[in-house]
Amino acid sequence: xxxxxxxxxxxxxxxxxxxxxxxxxxxxxxxxxxxxxxxxxxxxxxxxxxxxxxxxxxxxxxxxxxxxxxxxxxxxxxxxxxxxxxxxxxxxxxxxxxxxxxxxxxxxxxxxxxxxxxxxxxxxxxxxxxxxxxxxxxxxxxxxxxxxxxxxxxxxxxxxxxxxxxxxxxxxxxxxxxxxxxxxxxxxxxxxxxxxxxxxxxxxxxxxxxxxxxxxxxxxxxxxxxxxxxxxxxxxxxxxxxxxxxxxxxxxxxxxxxxxxxxxxxxxxxxxxxxxxxxxxxxxxxxxxxxxxxxxxxxxxxxxxxxxxxxxxxxxxxxxxxxxxxxxxxxxxxxxxxxxxxxxxxxxxxxxxxxxxxxxxxxxxxxxxxxxxxxxxxxxxxxxxxxxxxxxxxxxxxxxxxxxxxxxxxxxxxxxxxxxxxxxxxxxxxxxxxxxxxxxxxxxxxxxxxxxxxxxxxxxxxxxxxxxx
Numbered sequence: 001x002x003x004x005x006x007x008x009x010x011x012x013x014x015x016x017x018x019x020x021x022x023x024x025x026x027x028x029x030x031x032x033x034x035x036x037x038x039x040x041x042x043x044x045x046x047x048x049x050x051x052x053x054x055x056x057x058x059x060x061x062x063x064x065x066x067x068x069x070x071x072x073x074x075x076x077x078x079x080x081x082x083x084x085x086x087x088x089x090x091x092x093x094x095x096x097x098x099x100x101x102x103x104x105x106x107x108x109x110x111x112x113x114x115x116x117x118x119x120x121x122x123x124x125x126x127x128x129x130x131x132x133x134x135x136x137x138x139x140x141x142x143x144x145x146x147x148x149x150x151x152x153x154x155x156x157x158x159x160x161x162x163x164x165x166x167x168x169x170x171x172x173x174x175x176x177x178x179x180x181x182x183x184x185x186x187x188x189x190x191x192x193x194x195x196x197x198x199x200x201x202x203x204x205x206x207x208x209x210x211x212x213x214x215x216x217x218x219x220x221x222x223x224x225x226x227x228x229x230x231x232x233x234x235x236x237x238x239x240x241x242x243x244x245x246x247x248x249x250x251x252x253x254x255x256x257x258x259x260x261x262x263x264x265x266x267x268x269x270x271x272x273x274x275x276x277x278x279x280x281x282x283x284x285x286x287x288x289x290x291x292x293x294x295x296x297x298x299x300x301x302x303x304x305x306x307x308x309x310x311x312x313x314x315x316x317x318x319x320x321x322x323x324x325x326x327x328x329x330x331x332x333x334x335x336x337x338x339x340x341x342x343x344x345x346x347x348x349x350x351x352x353x354x355x356x357x358x359x360x361x362x363x364x365x366x367x368x369x370x371x372x373x374x375x376x377x378x379x380x381x382x383x384x385x386x387x388x389x390x391x392x393x394x395x396x397x398x399x400x401x402x403x404x405x406x407x408x409x410x411x412x413x414x415x416x417x418x419x420x421x422x423x424x425x426x427x428x429x430x431x432x433x434x435x436x437x438x439x440x441x442x443x444x445x446x447x448x449x450x451x452x453x454x455x456x457x458x459x460x461x462x463x464x465x466x467x468x469x
Contacts, residue, residue, distance in 0.1 A: 002059045005322060006247075007374045009255065009278040010166055013372060017277065019246050025061040027053060028239040030233060030250035030258065033070040034104040035085040037300045040314065040329065041114055041284040043292055045251050047315055048323040049282040052119040054407045055371045057278070061315045067120040068233060068238045071101035072127050072209045072226055074164075097209050101125070111301045114311035116409045124236045126227070130211050136269050137196045145268040146196055149187035149429040150217050151204075152225075158189060160264045166278060167256045194261050195228035230261035234274070243270040249279040275465065281323045288328055300344060303315040304334065308426060311340035312410055319377045319408060341410060346455035347388055348401055348412035356402065357395030363387045364400055371407065427455050431466065432458070 004017040019025050021064075029049045032038050051065070056063045093100060126133075132246040137153055140146040145159045146239070157163050157171075164171060169193055185202070200210045201219035204226075211224030250259060259278065266274035283290070286297040304314055311332055317337035321327040361384060370379035384404055387397060403411045448458050458468060 001061075002372050003308055003369050004055070004059060004372050005241050005374060006250075006277055006279060008276075009280050009288045010275070017095040017246075017275070018242060019061065019372065020242075020276070023061060023066075024066045025247065027056070027066070027247040027249065028233070028237040028241055028245055029065070029067045029120075029248075030254060031067040031069050032100045032104075032108055033085050034108060036104060037107055037302075038104075038111065039111065039298045039300055040304070043301055043314065043319050044284040044327060045112065045281050046112055046117050047318045049376055050115075050321070050409065051323065051407065052247070052279065052375055053118055054409060055375055057369070057404075058371070058407050064241065065118070065120045066121070066122040068100070068126045068236055069105055069123060070229065070232065071105075071125050072097065075460055082217045091409075100125075101127075104264070107395055111311075114301060114305075115315050116312060116411055118409075122240045124240065126232040126236070127209070129232065130227065131238050133198075133231045134211075134213050136231060136235045136238070136265065137227075139269040140196065140265065143268065145264075147189065148215055148217070149185055149399045150219055151185045151187070151199055152195045152228075153204045153215050154188060154193040155261070155264055155268075157192040157194070157264065160268055162267075163192075163264055165312065166263055167259075167260050169256060174407060180210070187334075192259075194230060196265070197223075197225055197227055197230050199223070199225040201225075205392045230258055231265055233258070234262050234266040234269075237268070238266065240395065243272045243274075245275055247277045247279060249281070252282055254358075279323075282326045284318075285328045287324055287330055307331070308424075309334055309338055309339070313341045316341040316344075316410060319381060319410075322378055324377060342389075342454055344410065345412050345414075346453070348398075348405075349455060351398040351445055352394075352413060354398050357393065357397075357399045359399035359403060360387065360390075360392045360396045363390070363392070364403065367400075367404055377408070380404070384408075391394060425451060425454050429458070 001023065004136050005014050006017055017025075019198070022339060027049075029046075032042055047064075053063055081201075083326050094147070095103070100435070102465070137146065140155060141148070143152065146155050148154075197215055198204050198207070199215070199217040199220050200207050201217060209228055210224050213225060215223040217223065228426050237248070248259070248262075262272050282380055286299065287289070289295070292296045301311055301314070304379070305311065309404045313334060314337070315333055317329070318327060319336070348362075363386065366386075369381045370376045370383060373379070387400055387404075390397070392400075401412065428447050428451050432444050435441075435443040435447060453460055456468060
């Protein structure tokens with residue numbers, strides 16, 4: 001089994017991966033809040049996580065991959081303030097929160113499937129794990145790490161000496177950077193204390209999603225309320241991966257608040273280390289700036305498809321940047337990625353008729369070495385290009401490329417379907433149709449050759465139609 005080195009956000013250094021159980025790897029990834037369609041930045045994060053899971057499998061680890069759905073209790077800020085995102089979606093569309101969640105889970109899974117992400121082993125929903133969250137909150141109260149006010153149950157940050165060990169924040173100097181929130185609660189001990197459970201009271205008295213709890217408030221019966229956002233990941237990761245897990249991943253925006261709070265909850269409730277390796281992917285920029293709905297740059301995957309781009313071209317674009325590096329999205333860069341991906345697929349498909357060999361050990365070792373260096377996929381793509389340009393026989397070239405695509409997930413050997421055609425290919429097909437109508441057969445043949453270079457085969461049928469493959 002190859003040695004694997006990854007950059008641990010907790011220690012700020014490259015470390016050899018040593019799983020808790022030999023040849024097994026557990027990984028938790030913070031999934032979406034399902035109140036709206038996810039933008040392509042979330043898609044990039046998903047691709048980054050997918051590459052890590054695929055690499056673990058490629059190196060022979062038996063993996064358990066958990067990616068959650070937040071379908072309750074996530075306020076519009078990452079702290080304890082603002083409107084609940086699920087309620088916001090429900091009010092926007094006149095549906096109840098469950099219907100909103102079901103709708104956008106379906107959209108998300110369709111998008112992730114189009115990006116060729118492996119299906120997680122477990123996809124837990126927050127609403128289906130309320131009891132696990134309640135049990136963890138009870139434990140924190142019993143151990144003295146939490147306290148109750150009439151409006152909420154809070155984690156007391158001052159009780160956990162290592163609260164900022166992931167983020168490195170100095171709470172005495174950078175109050176604005178910490179996980180503070182304002183829920184208009186005068187009984188909150190410290191601005192950094194974060195909510196574990198909100199009672200259906202005060203600003204949340206009209207909450208749409210609430211459950212009974214053993215927690216006591218003078219404003220509600222049976223402790224009626226809903227969990228804070230952070231508690232769900234700690235509770236669900238514990239259920240499916242244990243009290244200490246190998247890998248936890250998410251976007252860098254989660255470091256100062258969400259992941260910091262997850263560590264505090266989990267470690268204070270269990271008395272054990274929560275995560276051995278913290279991984280964080282960087283942001284996707286658009287035209288060098290943060291995506292923004294106000295600027296019209298918060299693109300979703302369907303926006304790319306509507307412009308004639310394949311979702312796998314976007315995947316290929318994402319693979320060209322390391323997961324810990326920012327990636328700048330432009331329409332030109334996506335067009336270049338589509339061209340590059342189509343050329344790769346043309347080359348791969350040209351080997352479909354060749355009998356599969358055993359592969360080239362030299363190139364496969366170089367590919368594995370790149371991946372073992374903190375999942376350096378850009379370097380792995382260089383190895384792919386070197387292989388294709390080499391004098392390795394076609395049978396072994398095909399075998400190695402098939403192995404490499406287990407990690408890259410670019411679907412290189414799949415037959416091209418009409419719905420996967422690029423905008424340029426569709427345009428050429430339409431031009432050829434018109435050329436045949438005009439009986440301009442020279443132009444028709446030239447266009448056929450251009451399409452072949454894009455990996456698109458055209459067969460003229462007796463009824464005058466064209467078969468595209």
